[in-house]
Amino acid sequence: MLISCVVYKDGKKLADIDVADIHKYLSQPECLVWVALVEPDGVALAQLQEEFNLHPLAVEDARHGHQRAKIEEYGDSLFVVLHLVEEEAEELHVGEVNIFTGRNYVLTVRSRTQKGFQDVRARAEREPELLRQGAGYVLYALMDSVVDRYFPLLDKLEVELEAIEEKLFADTSPRVNIESLYALKQKLMTVRHAVAPLAEAVSNLSGSRVPSICSGMREYFRDVYDHLQRLNQTIESERDTVATAISVNLSMIQLQENDTMKRLAAYGALIAVPTAIAGVYGMNFEYMPELHWRYGYLVSLGVMAFIDGYLFYKLRKAKWL
Amino acid sequence: MLISCVVYKDGKKLADIDVADIHKYLSQPECLVWVALVEPDGVALAQLQEEFNLHPLAVEDARHGHQRAKIEEYGDSLFVVLHLVEEEAEELHVGEVNIFTGRNYVLTVRSRTQKGFQDVRARAEREPELLRQGAGYVLYALMDSVVDRYFPLLDKLEVELEAIEEKLFADTSPRVNIESLYALKQKLMTVRHAVAPLAEAVSNLSGSRVPSICSGMREYFRDVYDHLQRLNQTIESERDTVATAISVNLSMIQLQENDTMKRLAAYGALIAVPTAIAGVYGMNFEYMPELHWRYGYLVSLGVMAFIDGYLFYKLRKAKWL
Amino acid sequence: MLISCVVYKDGKKLADIDVADIHKYLSQPECLVWVALVEPDGVALAQLQEEFNLHPLAVEDARHGHQRAKIEEYGDSLFVVLHLVEEEAEELHVGEVNIFTGRNYVLTVRSRTQKGFQDVRARAEREPELLRQGAGYVLYALMDSVVDRYFPLLDKLEVELEAIEEKLFADTSPRVNIESLYALKQKLMTVRHAVAPLAEAVSNLSGSRVPSICSGMREYFRDVYDHLQRLNQTIESERDTVATAISVNLSMIQLQENDTMKRLAAYGALIAVPTAIAGVYGMNFEYMPELHWRYGYLVSLGVMAFIDGYLFYKLRKAKWL
Amino acid sequence: MLISCVVYKDGKKLADIDVADIHKYLSQPECLVWVALVEPDGVALAQLQEEFNLHPLAVEDARHGHQRAKIEEYGDSLFVVLHLVEEEAEELHVGEVNIFTGRNYVLTVRSRTQKGFQDVRARAEREPELLRQGAGYVLYALMDSVVDRYFPLLDKLEVELEAIEEKLFADTSPRVNIESLYALKQKLMTVRHAVAPLAEAVSNLSGSRVPSICSGMREYFRDVYDHLQRLNQTIESERDTVATAISVNLSMIQLQENDTMKRLAAYGALIAVPTAIAGVYGMNFEYMPELHWRYGYLVSLGVMAFIDGYLFYKLRKAKWL
Amino acid sequence: MLISCVVYKDGKKLADIDVADIHKYLSQPECLVWVALVEPDGVALAQLQEEFNLHPLAVEDARHGHQRAKIEEYGDSLFVVLHLVEEEAEELHVGEVNIFTGRNYVLTVRSRTQKGFQDVRARAEREPELLRQGAGYVLYALMDSVVDRYFPLLDKLEVELEAIEEKLFADTSPRVNIESLYALKQKLMTVRHAVAPLAEAVSNLSGSRVPSICSGMREYFRDVYDHLQRLNQTIESERDTVATAISVNLSMIQLQENDTMKRLAAYGALIAVPTAIAGVYGMNFEYMPELHWRYGYLVSLGVMAFIDGYLFYKLRKAKWL
Helix, strand or coil: EEEEEEEECCCCEEEECCHHHHHHHHHHCCCCEEEECCCCCCCHHHHHHHHHCCHHHHHHHHHHHHCCCCCEEEECCEEEEEEEEEEEEEEEEEEEEEEEEEEEEEEEEECCCCCHHHHHHHHHHHCHHCCCCHHHHHHHHHHHHHHHHHHHHHHHHHHHHHHHHHHHHCCHHHHHHHHHHHHHHHHHHHHHHHHHHHHHHHHHCCCCCCCHCCCCCCHHHHHHHHHHHHHHHHHHHHHHHHHHHHHHHHHHHHHHHHHHHHHHHHHHHHHHHHHHHHHHHHCCCCCHHHHHHHHCCHCCCHHHHHHHHHHHHHHHHCCCC | CCEEEEECCCCCCEECCHHHHHHEEEEEECCEEEEEEECCCHHHHHHHHHHHHHHHHHHHHHHHHHCCCCCEEEECEEEEEEEEEECCCEEEEEEEEEEECCCCCEEEEEEECCCCCCCHHHHHHHCCCCCCHHHHHHHHHHHHHHHHHHHHHHHHHHHHHHHHHHHHHCCCCHHHHHHHHHHHHHHHHHHHHEEEEEHHHHHHHHCCCEEEEEEECCCHHHHHHHHHHHHHHHHHHHHHHHHHHHHHHHHHHHHHHHHHHHHHHHHHHHHHHHHHHHHHHCCCCCCCHHCCCCHHHHHHHHHHHHHHHHHHHHHHHHCCC | CEEEEEEEECCCCEEEEEHHHHHHHCCCCCCCCCCHHECHHHHHHHHHHHCCCCCCHHHHHHHHHCCCCEEEEECCCCEEEEEEEEEEEEEEEEEEEEEEEEEEEEEEEEECCCCCHHHHHHHHCHHHHHHHHHHHHHHHHHHHHHHHHHHHHHHHHHHHHHHHHHCCCCCHHHHEEEHHHHHHHHHHHHHHHHHHHHHHHHHCCCCCCCCCHHHCCCCHHHHHHHHHHHHHHHHHHHHHHHHHHHHHHHHEEEEEEEEEEEEEEHHHHHHHHHHHHHHHCCCCCCHHHHHCCCCCCHHHHHHHHHHHHHHHHHHCCCHHH | CCEEEEEEEECEEEEECHHHHHHHHCCCCCCEEEEEECCCHHHHHHHHHHHHHHCHHHHHHHHCCEEEECEEEEEEEEEEEEEEEEEEEEEEEEEEEEEEECCCEEEEEEEECCCCCHHHHHHHHHHHHHHHHHHHHHHHHHHHHHHHHHHHHHHHHHHHHHHHHHHHCCCCCHHHHHHHHHHHHHHHHHHHHHHHCCCCCCHHHHHCCCCCCCCCCHHHHHHHHHHHHHHHHHHHHHHHHCCCCCCCHHHHHHHHHHHHHHHHHHHHHHHHHHHHHHHHHHCCCCCCCHHHHCCCCHHHHHHHHHHHHHHHHHHHCCCCC | EEEEEEEEEEEEEEEECCCHHHHHHHHHCCCEEEEEEHHHHHHHHHHHHHHHHHCCHHHHHHHHHHCEEEEEEEEEEEEEEEEEEECCCCCCEEEEEEEECCEEEEEEEEEEECCCCHHHHHHHHHHHHHHHCHHHHHHHHHHHHHHHHHHHHHHHHHHHHHHHHHHHCCCCHHHHHHHHHCCCCHHHHHHHHHHHHHHHHHHHHCCCCCHHHHHHHHHHHHHHHHHHHHHCCCCCCCCHHHHHHHHHHHHHHHHHHHHHHHHHHHHHHHHHHHHHHHHCCCCCCCCHHHHHHHHHHHHHHHHHHHHHHHHHHHHHHHCCC
């Protein structure tokens, strides 16, 4: 589905144009054509492929979707795949935006995602002095926008992790903890798969051999790269923490088992001792003087109670109860 | 066994030829000889080695089989080993295709595998404008076909993993889970051994110094490389998940042990308490007033039942039963 | 908040100047302007951006804060982000200092931190022959000061680790140990995030292609790099030790469980044996000669005591009690 | 001990010569001197050092033995250390062969190993067209022979691993499994120490800057390198599998403990229930009607038997027995 | 403290000189000044700094001590830090030697260590043809001596590891094992911190761009590097083995727990069965024919003994006892 197809000149919007007219404007080097598609069908993609003269392999990738985040050069033009990770009902969904960009055009193809890039276009239109810098700037603005969306996502995962950490040593919920840690690990992996290959790819846009579209924008792409590195570092550190937390949780489970066993043993002792005493006085010896005492029974009960009381006191003191 | 031995000219099939005539066509640079063998014996290989003037080390590798996936240059020609992983009765089998390719010939030697490359040849014959590009294109088409076969395989392993994950926290089958996880890990390893060395090798076909056969096909081999990277990433991520799942499973086993122990203790208490009470009234003291009560026996049974009932209620509430 | 804004000439303080006059002095190459800000608002930053002609992306980074430790070149000038880790009430807090430096100016922007860099300025003013070397020297002095602050921090963590190690095999506090180890691991991670990316960045200042500001200071920056490497190595080694200690702790917990179980069983035996004997003499057979013995009861008690005594001796010897 | 000292010319054996005459033949560039020593004493080594003009550091290494597998250039000559791993009585023994090779000589020094390289010499003498290629070919043939000996070794370890895997989930022998896995891991490490550094070293013989002795043999050394990579991959994969198997084994031990505990509890219940019932009927209440029933005793025994029978049925169904 | 301060000329000792005269000899290029200090105070260091014109940063490092093992170039001169690991009362102590070396001088500063380098000097003085090679040779000889001291240390750790391995599966001392493994791991780490950074540093002395002092000594430094690599490999392999042994030990602890539990249960059964039988005959039913048998009591005891005997036999056969 076509969202917009606009020609800009000198940083200002010239006109909404028809897809079929794109090639006319492309031949004017001072114009910039910026087209946005969402979930396009094959026909729409084929038409744009022809208008922009896109490489068939890149179009194939855009059609199939589910590519790695990457930046590929095809001659003078670039093909960029970015992952858009959105949270919905406690689950992370991975969408994709494919960006085809050449000397004076940008084509974005968005799939499996809610939020678009209207804000990027709006800002660009408000600031003509930036838009005037051409396709390289638009590519930067789109990438910057995508990368900025990862931060609140990671912050949320960090909050989840802290919530688990608070319960980790609390002894109450090892089962819930392990489930949460596993789920968190999976989410971190999802974000990592969006961030890590992109960081690798962007490093080429800020290195020594930069594609011509991005020349003059090196500092800007280095900034994006830097943000990606920061994300990467946070992800690695959280992954490491989750791994440690999982093994700590195992120790806590084991400690809880120790505690359970001690408590069981303590209660067992409180029952076994009177049983043994009762057994003794259930023996049928002829000569057992205590049996004939007036208060033998009461005394025996008293002894049982006293021993249990003493045991209870000792066990409580030893934290077994 | 020879499957086919065909000469193409200008992208179109010229004729099925005899192996002994190959060298005649090889000397015509505008011809492309494409030969396919399956499980060849030494004689057939030796004949083809002579016709194509293949390097003895490469032929040796093809004869022995069980090589790593790799791409080797011998002067102007390339020797490529690809692994074919096929599933059969829940097990993965690894076959191999060895490709010898020079300026105007392609020789494929397939071993230990069911499915051939008839579809690749069929497509190539349907699209002469591609086949016209020569041996480099055929090599790409074969590799692309091999790589595309890994995706459904990995998808299947992903489905297996998800099935295990669903049971991971369900407490019912830790033994089955650990077996499945171990088996899954082995399968991932098998696919990884096909994919990882190939990715490394293909990166050379899309890098700066490309063998002359593949020149002009750089974007195509980069695309293959990209797919291999995607496979690699998925494999690594699943391996990581399997490792986490194995340690989570250990925690679940431990938690189950805790639960078993609690349940045992609970049942033990339900038996031990009446035993202790009965022991008390089994004592032989002369003066035990309750023994002479009319309903002493019933009261004692009632007390036992009441205590057990109360215990049962408390233990159930504490989730020990 | 502006802390100081001073012009130096030939290594000596010339004057405290107004922010608005900075550009006048900047145009005199023999002057060095050194400005220090702490927690500045947007207005102050904007004014300094104009005076020093700072790159908007760098200023943006300084405004947002929470960047990775890094060193970025913007043309002739450098933008440096350093992390300041301070301990407060057993917790580590991470602050930040952003340094903008050009041919003849240094601007430091400090955030979320207690301790400033007055000592660096004081030392520089005391030693004019060093300050005469210009902005590169000031940058070195600031970095050296930051890096030197990490050492006592790490020493403290090393002491914490040794304290845990002493208790690790003592059997008394596995729960406390695991909590301490987890907390220690987190702190190590915090310091690592300050040190590791900085080490990587500084290596560029001591390598072959050095920014012009730092030329002639290579040995000094290599020294800083070397200190960072030393920190890195210590951190990695402590992380490794913590990981081993966590798994050792799990083994200790397990061993303690074994010991608990043995002690339980031992006490169980001490109770079960007399109970069984008492049970035997509680049988109602007509012909049980012992029952009619004069000292049958005493003998039976004696036997119980003897067996328990013997068991106690044996169990103590086997270290079960 | 000298095994053989032979001069070859034009690929054919010229004569067995005396060690003292080596230098005479060395000066004839069309001759190839190939000397084989085994466990030489210092005197023999010193004599050969003089004859071949070997570098003292290389000779020192050969004398001490226990070097890493490596390939070192000393001017025009090469010094190669290869590890020979031999199995004997289920244990792996590591021997060593040191190869000194120059433009027209090869000297092999073998230590702590059973099997020599007579087969390599025999093949070389049978195929003069290969031997004619000189010292580089002999070096290749020796390395190829050493590398080929690793394969059956690794195959054997793979068989061992499969044997363990079959027992891994069988519940019968966790103790034996863990011992076997540990032993297997050690053996893999031994082979790895022979293979991994050698692979690294050989990669230099097949790379861009090849020592002059090996020029023209690049494809051959690449083949050796490729075999070493294959070995490396197999070793890494088995190491990984062993690590997983060790952690799986721990889970199996834990599961077995769960099962043991359940079985114990089941048997405990089968004894505890009759004990409790007997206890009830051992009470001394005056009015217990059942006691006076004609078949009270039999009924009570019947009730005990029935409850135990029912419990047994239930526990068996729940797989606790 | 000054140990010696000697001038050599043409490989032979010229004279013991005064520190204050060093600069006179330094100006004679054919002389070599070799000074050895141990635990020097600031004054001594300052004097030597002036005599040799040492770089202040290097002197600072030597004064502070506790540097990483490293090799730094300061113009034409080198500053080398080596770690000396010495064992004393089962503990490893890390000392340090700092070597300042220039075209014709060597200054060693030794701290926190017992053993000096008198043997190196003695050997050098015995072999003037080596010493004649100048400062580069002395540096090599010192490094070689330091590296050679690591080998017996590692051998000792290997022996310790083997001693633990022998007890690992013996079931007797898991607690001692885990402590030993932890201690061993720490020691390996200590040696590793001496070896690993040094290996990295030395690789630069044997690579393509060698400092002028060491030119012509490339093979010698490569030999040192090679030894360091061998040490590194051994350390890594032992670390890996220790990690495996720790996890194996955990499995052994768990297995022991299983065994303990089984033994407990077996003894429990041997007591519980007679108790239950005694309970049955303690019941007060009127009609229990056995009670009136002449040998009822003996028969009941016999039955108890028989069942226990049978159980004992079965449990022993099942290895539970």
